Amino acid sequence: MQRRSLSLLAAAVVLTTAAAPLAEARAPGPAVATRHAVHGAARVTGTPAPGVTLTTLTYGRRGTDDVWTVQVSLPQTPDGSPAGAPLALGPRETALRIATALREKGFEPRVEQVTTPAFADLRPGTLGWTVRTGRYADEAGAVALADRLKAAGFTARTRYTAQDGSDEDAPQRVHVLKVDLTAFGGRLEAGHGPTLYGTEKLTALMGSAGAVAGINAQWFYNNAPGGLYVRNGRLLGSATQGRAGIRMEGGGRAVAVDTFTARVTVTAAGETVEVDGVNRMPGEIWNCGGVGGDLPTQRPQHDVKCTDASELVRFTPEWGAPPAGPGAEAVLDAQGRVTAVRSTRGAAVPRGGSTLQATGDSAAWLLRTAKAGATLVFDEQVRDGAGRVVPLGPDTTILQVGPALVRGSRVAVNAVADGIVREGADPTFTYEWTVRANPRSMIGVDAAGRLLLVVADGRRPGVSEGLSIDGAARLMRALGARDALNLDGGGSSVLATRTGVVNRPSDATGERSLGTGLLLLPPAAR
Structure with a gap:
């Protein structure tokens, strides 16, 4: 067995809920x-x-199998063109088809299985298949081959095999x-x-x-x-x-x-609603995992920007100058008393106070319930994976x-x-x-x-x-x-x-x- 053997990741994934506690640690393999x-x-x-x-x-x-190679990208659809293909890896059938196309152009491809180890909440299995060609001691040879592949209508990039991720x-x-x-x-x-x-x-x-x-x-x-x-x-x-x-x-x-999860609510005119975020751009939920109406998902997705057209976002003095834009906002002093209500967003945060910005349907709610002189009451709760409240x-x-x-x-x-x-x-x-x-x-x-x-x-x-x-x-x-x-x-x-x-x-x-x-x-x- 080669010392650089990639472990396994399940091809069929059953997603757990975002608020679930950490799964029990797996026994050392x-x-x-x-x-x-x-x-x-x-x-x-x-x-x-x-x-x-x-x-x-x-x-x-450095091992003898640590070499520079070229990875050929795969199309998103089984019959897609290799030109402009975006995927680093994909189904085996797609990889085999691209490998055949490479051979017809005079290249010598390798179809390689990519696998990952078992995680605490996911069994091992195949992640996908990738297509590579060439083996070089230095990057210059791989760069030259990548240029030839691009001229032939393929999408390609250089890779160093020691960075495949599993070689201890x-x-x-x-x-x-x-x-x-x-x-x-x-x-x-x-x-x-x-x-x-x-x-x-x-x-x-x-x-x-x-x-x-x-x-x-x-x-x-x-x-x-x-x-x-x-x-x-x-x-x-x-x-x-x-x-x-x-x-x-x-x-x-x-x-x-x-x-951890957090729930922030605000009560205005006797109505209590959830606050979507604290100190972030309204409508943009990076890493997803937000509350109420986020698209395309409310599950955590690292480096994915989910969106929500109707949000309440609170800004504290630590943020700096809040973003301006359409919607509504309430400006609050240190006691939560409303000092101003605006039909646009972007007012400065008072010293010790906050602002509550609203977009979409939430703007209508804020304009209806937040009145100058009234007090808005915020409640903040952070919970751990077992659902216990974390005292702040x-x-x-x-x-x-x-x-x-x-x-x-x-x-x-x-x-x-x-x-x-x-x-x-x-x-x-x-x-x-x-x-x-x-x-x-x-x-x-x-x-x-x-x-x-x-x-x-x-x-x-x-x-x-x-x-x-x-x-x-x-x-x-x-x-x-x-x-x-x-x-x-x-x-x-x-x-x-x-x-x-x-x-x-x-x-x-x-x-x-x-x-x-x-x-x-x-x-x-x-």
Whole structure:
């Protein structure tokens, strides 16, 4: 058996409800039970602060089957043209037809099965089939072949096979910040820029806060964080209902990975209705998983924008300048008293107050019920995966990112419920984001309560290939995580200390601006 064997993913997927709790962690399979390659890694360790160690692990090796190749895209329909084909993989019959067309043009294709491992909420099975051709020691040969394929009427791109995502022995460079908060004396806090609307580099966030170290946190859309965001007890971002997140109390001294939902309601003129979102663009529900009428689905779907023409969205002062547009809005003071009602959107948020924007049918409701001088009453509830209300105290921070990677020292990835296995017939996203290797950022806590902030570099052929989601989970387990969560990754992956960025971000321009970060603050910095 080749050492680069891709595991399995079910072809027929039964989707679970978004609000379901995390499925029970799967027992370690053969790949999990074996000694992880990280245990034989070369290590370089430093101490950025008392109780804080930074270790860079270098492990893995380049194998004889690590080559540059060309992947030929597949059409969406069985009889579709290969010109402009959009799919990275598809049904076997389609792959065989494109392979035949390639042979007729003088190329030598390979039809390869793509599979993924079992997840906590999904059995293993075939994800799809892909067509490749050519094997080269360097990218230049693959680029030349891709150009020939395009001239012949096919859609093609280069690939490096070591980044297919399942090779535990692929070259990796992993940076691990381990924090003993008792010895350190400080705290881990979430941070964002001067306003939620707008992004900041991690090093800038750290400089403003006086942080010792930091790591990127949530994904971000429309220049703002996406997913449930609770900071120091204040609900600042809407939940993607049922997705995983990390809850911290006491500045990281108590850490829990769980799934979360949130319900925000407003009562006006004796009528109580649900608020669709907090601090986000009305009508655009990134990652889906919203409430009431979202299209095409209310289940979580990572990196998908769902829409809703009729929404109520609340804006707090942390957002900055709210978006303008048609609809209606109520401007509220710190006590929730209506100071103005407008038939358009875009008023500034009063200090300590909020605005409630409405679009579509919700605008008519707001204009009918919200009157100047009246008081609107908001109720906010966050619940965990077991349906229990999460008290939002002044020391509570929740960042919804995901998926969960490790629960109770066992690999536990809820891929379907977390939306990283997409609905529909096109498996390309699942293949690219979930199965293939990418730069990854992760947070975890070990059995002794020490925090683990981890970045695996990626997209560096022969140096550091990156990790699949399953690979990230197995890495965190190998590092001793009792619980662990995936953070935003790809070009956003960044780990830094006071001396600068530790890892090598994959964007050509270097460090990316972020929506939120996790900042390690010294005792006097709060």
